[in-house]
């Protein structure tokens with residue numbers, strides 16, 4: 451049904467006589483959320499089409515979790531998600547839980563294991579999850595069209611018009627599952643935000659999340675020798691902190707604790723890094739001053755930290771020589787640098803490497819029970835395009851499954 455050229459400005463479709471719609475549900479985006487939505491809608495008997503401009507299905511699943519896809523987290527709870535409305539995610543997470551997704555994984559005989567902290571990974575390749583979703587879509591008679599760029603969408607009298615390079619498509623419900631801006635090279639675009647704006651939905655300003663942070667030139671020069679070093683650290687921003695691994699990179703900091711805090715960090719603000727969580731470095735240095743007065747300060751500190759890191763911290767504090775020659779005040783300052791390193795990152799590595807996009811379609815415009823736009827019947831937003839962002843550890847996929855399932859029940 452070709453209806454090109456009949457979209458008026460503002461995205462409104464001026465209908466002639468409308469016949470049968472091509473599909474009940476059209477989903478833009480064949481990623482985690484889109485495929486889950488599709489198989490759910492298809493199981494309900496809805497004639498469902500998924501379109502994606504990419505050449506392959508669900509590229510982010512394929513590259514996720516180091517190729518093994520951390521597909522959910524056993525400890526999924528609303529407090530593991532950032533959103534302007536922290537309550538928004540609750541309904542979807544209750545309607546489709548990690549146990550529900552695990553049931554599907556088990557039904558497809560995909561072997562998996564808990565790596566740590568409730569994080570479930572495939573034993574083998576992440577491709578198994580893609581194959582599972584594709585098989586479920588096939589069983590539910592879902593039509594999937596790749597290489598299909600969507601140029602525009604518009605509301606019609608009784609549904610939606612989706613203008614693609616391969617022709618126009620009509621549908622009763624339109625689901626936007628286009629994800630966030632991270633990793634443009636696997637197909638990420640801001641198209642979902644454009645659709646939201648077109649229909650008057652607000653956008654919480656997007657920014658890269660779960661992303662390494664960078665040093666300014668001064669700190670970079672002092673930390674250059676630390677590239678590749680990892681330690682357990684507690685990293686905080688405001689009232690939020692994470693105690694996990696921290697990795698020095700050739701440009702700044704990475705590792706789980708940094709990735710986690712990056713989703714909260716605001717540009718230009720300070721983060722607090724405790725390089726020795728659970729131990730008071732000042733107390734230990736003052737005790738060393740009494741116990742081994744002839745020892746070098748850096749040597750004493752290397753009893754607490756890896757040698758390279760101890761040397762860099764002493765360099766940053768400008769302390770050298772015998773510990774007995776250093777006033778207590780200086781040793782306390784050195785200890786504070788270890789336990790409360792106040793660091794203003796120069797920036798982040800950006801969308802090129804960010805695992806997620808924080809922000810997105812403002813949840814105030816959506817029903818948390820259905821993911822439908824409150825003022826545009828039949829229009830749904832799911833997955834990462836929405837202003838709900840999970841912590842590192844399988845939470846983002848669980849949000850994709852949960853929000854996709856919920857929309858699939860109502861679209």
Ligand SMILES: Cc1cc2nc3c(=O)[nH]c(=O)nc-3n(C[C@H](O)[C@H](O)[C@H](O)COP(=O)(O)OP(=O)(O)OC[C@H]3O[C@@H](n4cnc5c(N)ncnc54)[C@H](O)[C@@H]3O)c2cc1C
Pocket residue numbers: 478479480481482483484501502503504507508509510511513514515516519520521522598599600627628629630632633636637638639640641642804805806832833834835843844845846847848850
């Ligand atoms: C390297 C990496 C590793 C990750 N590892 C994990 C992990 O182990 N566990 C976890 O929980 N999360 C992980 N994530 C995050 C997770 O991948 C995302 O949160 C999740 O994929 C979001 O699902 P989605 O369906 O909303 O969006 P996506 O999976 O991004 O899918 C969106 C789809 O929309 C398509 N699209 C975009 N624009 C258009 C357009 N204009 N027209 C047509 N199609 C379009 C894209 O091609 C894409 O296929 C990782 C992310 C990255 C980048």
